[in-house]
Structure formats: C-alpha cells, structure tokens
Amino acid sequence: MTIESISAITIATHDMARAVTFYRALGFDDVAHGGAHTPFTSFRVGSGFLNLIAMPKDKQWSWWGRIIFHVTDVDAVYAKALGAGFTPSTEPRDAEWGERYFHLTDPDGHELSFARPLG
Incomplete structure (x- = not known):
C-alpha cells in the first residue's frame, strides 16, 4: 500500500x-x-x-499547523493579499530550503503559506 x-x-x-x-x-x-x-x-x-x-462559536481551536499552497507567482499573490486589505505575517522571501514564500493567517486563525520552488 x-x-x-x-x-x-x-x-x-x-x-x-x-x-x-x-x-x-x-x-x-x-x-x-x-x-x-x-x-x-x-x-x-x-x-x-x-x-x-x-x-459554532463555542467550538475553539488553537494553532495546528500550516497549509502550503504552491502558486505560479508568490509576489502577485502577496500583492493581491495587500490589495484586499489583508496583513501577511511575512513578506515574500527566498528560503534556504529552495522556495520563495510568504505567510498569511486567515480570519479564523489558520496559517497559510503561498510558495513557489526556486530554480
């Protein structure tokens, strides 16, 4: 399997x-x-x-992890997020593990990462 x-x-x-x-x-x-x-x-x-x-409102959760979405253009998604009035927790950057990424938290506290492999 x-x-x-x-x-x-x-x-x-x-x-x-x-x-x-x-x-x-x-x-x-x-x-x-x-x-x-x-x-x-x-x-x-x-x-x-x-x-x-x-x-329901009485159901609560805490940080559980992060969803990573691969996108064609990290900087374009970042600009779209800013244009929509959202506040990403990081700016786009190139990481040592070979991706360009930024993080954004949704209104319910779920952390999202938008990334693109470098190279």
Whole structure:
C-alpha cells in the first residue's frame, strides 16, 4: 500500500461568508460546492480541494499547523493579499530550503503559506 496524494484538507470557520470572501479575494475562484451561505464550501485547488466547514462559536481551536499552497507567482499573490486589505505575517522571501514564500493567517486563525520552488 502506498499513500498517493492528499485529496482535500478541511478547516473550520465561525463565519462562512467571511471565510469565502477571504479565500475568493486571494484567487480561490473555483467553488466546487457550497458558498457564502452554506455550512460547507469546497474550492478546487489543482487536483485537490480546500474545504471550509462552519462550526459554532463555542467550538475553539488553537494553532495546528500550516497549509502550503504552491502558486505560479508568490509576489502577485502577496500583492493581491495587500490589495484586499489583508496583513501577511511575512513578506515574500527566498528560503534556504529552495522556495520563495510568504505567510498569511486567515480570519479564523489558520496559517497559510503561498510558495513557489526556486530554480
């Protein structure tokens, strides 16, 4: 048996409309299911999916990790984030492990990284 790939990752939100607006502003435009007024939304990301699931306000979480998205142009996504009024936690930079990246936290506290392999 070999694990072949990740099909999807599902993250929780307390406000689906706010979360959908946030991700659409970053370029997640391909909604496979759901939307701003549904309890579950799924965005196509390459051959996989980023899912959002609505949770009640009393359900809390803390930092659990980071989702890394490979993009064609890190600096363009960074500019899009700034243009949407978001505040990334880092500026784009070239890392010693061979990627250009920056980090951004979504409105529900989930850390995202947008990266591109160098070279």
